[in-house]
Amino acid sequence: xxxxxxxxxxISFPSTQCAFKSPRPSLRASAAPTQKARFVARxxxxxxxxxxxxxxxxxxxxxxxxxxxxxxxxxERVNDNTFRCYVYRIKFFSFxxxxxxxxxxxxxxxxxCIKLLSCKLEGSPMVAAQNxxxxxxxxxxxxxxxxxxxxxxxxxxxxxxxEVSIEIPFAFQAIPKQAIESAGAQVLEQxxxxxxxxxxxxxxxxxxxxxxxxxxxxxxxxxEI
Numbered sequence: 443x444x445x446x447x448x449x450x451x452x453i454s455f456p457s458t459q460c461a462f463k464s465p466r467p468s469l470r471a472s473a474a475p476t477q478k479a480r481f482v483a484r485x486x487x488x489x490x491x492x493x494x495x496x497x498x499x500x501x502x503x504x505x506x507x508x509x510x511x512x513x514x515x516x517x518e519r520v521n522d523n524t525f526r527c528y529v530y531r532i533k534f535f536s537f538x539x540x541x542x543x544x545x546x547x548x549x550x551x552x553x554x555c556i557k558l559l560s561c562k563l564e565g566s567p568m569v570a571a572q573n574x575x576x577x578x579x580x581x582x583x584x585x586x587x588x589x590x591x592x593x594x595x596x597x598x599x600x601x602x603x604x605e606v607s608i609e610i611p612f613a614f615q616a617i618p619k620q621a622i623e624s625a626g627a628q629v630l631e632q633x634x635x636x637x638x639x640x641x642x643x644x645x646x647x648x649x650x651x652x653x654x655x656x657x658x659x660x661x662x663x664x665x666e667i
Contacts, residue, residue, distance in 0.1 A: 479619055481606040481626030485634040488599040489642045491586070494653035498586050498596045499552065501649045506547040506554070510648045523547045524559070530636065531565075532629055535614070540564040543580070553585035568611065576608035584645070598645065600638055604630050 491498055506523035518526045529541040544559045558580035563569050582602040606626065614622060 477610040477615065477619060479608055479610050479622045479626060481608075481623060481630050482604070483627055483630035483634055484601075484603040485631070485638055486599070486601050487638040487642055488597055489639075489646060491596045491598050491646050491649065493594055493596055494650060496653040498598065498649060498653075499588050501652055502553045502584070502586050503549070503551070504652075506549060509547065510651075513644060520544070529633060532633060534629055535625065537569055538565050539569050545580070550583075550585070552588045553583065556580075556582040556584070568613070572608060572611065575611075576606060578607075579603075579605045598642065600642055602634055602638060604634065606630065 516528050516530075520526055524544065524546050527543040527545060529543060531538050531540045533539075540563070542562045542564060544561070545556050546559050548555045548557065558578060561576075561578040561580075563573055563576075580603070582600060584598070584600050586596050586598050608626075610619065610622060
C-alpha cells in the first residue's frame, strides 16, 4: 500500500562574521490514522453435467494451455496459465467501477484453482486513484467428483472467496465504516451471483465441445450479462 512520504529538504546559508541564535521551535505534522475497510464474499455454485464420450474428469485435468478463453469479450489469454479478466461495471455508492483481474490457473488432480495475481480498478479519476490503496485476494476452486467418473451424471462445483482491504477515501470518511463494509460486501456478492453461474454454464459447453471432438474450442461468450 502506498503511503505519503514527507521529505525534509536541508537549506544552507553562507556563513557571516555576525551570527546570532534564536530558539527554533520543533514543528511536527500529525496525520490522522488511515482507516481501512474490509469486504469479504464467498459463494459456492454447482451444476449437473451429463458425461459424453470422454469423461468430465479428463477435461478437468487438461493443462491450462488447452483451456478455452470461454468469453473473448471478457477474458484474454496472457500466457499458457495466466488470463486477464474484465469484470462488468459495478456501482459503488455514486461511482462506477470496472475491476480488471489478472489470474493464474493452477492444475489440480480433480480440477483447477484460479488465483488472483493482481487487480486494477478502472473508472473515474477518483476510482483510479485507489489502485495503490487496496489489497485484493481471490481463490476459485473448480472440481468434479473423481470417484464417480463412471457415472452418467457428474457434479461440477465451484467454491469462490473474494476479500478486499481498502483505505477509506476522504470523501467517504463521514460514512460509518460498517455501512461502507456492508455495501462493499454486497457488491462482491453481486459480482459472484452474476458471474459464477455464467462461468459454470460456459465451462459445461466447452466440455461438451471438447468431449465431442471439437478442436476449435471457440470462445462462447458475447460479453453480455
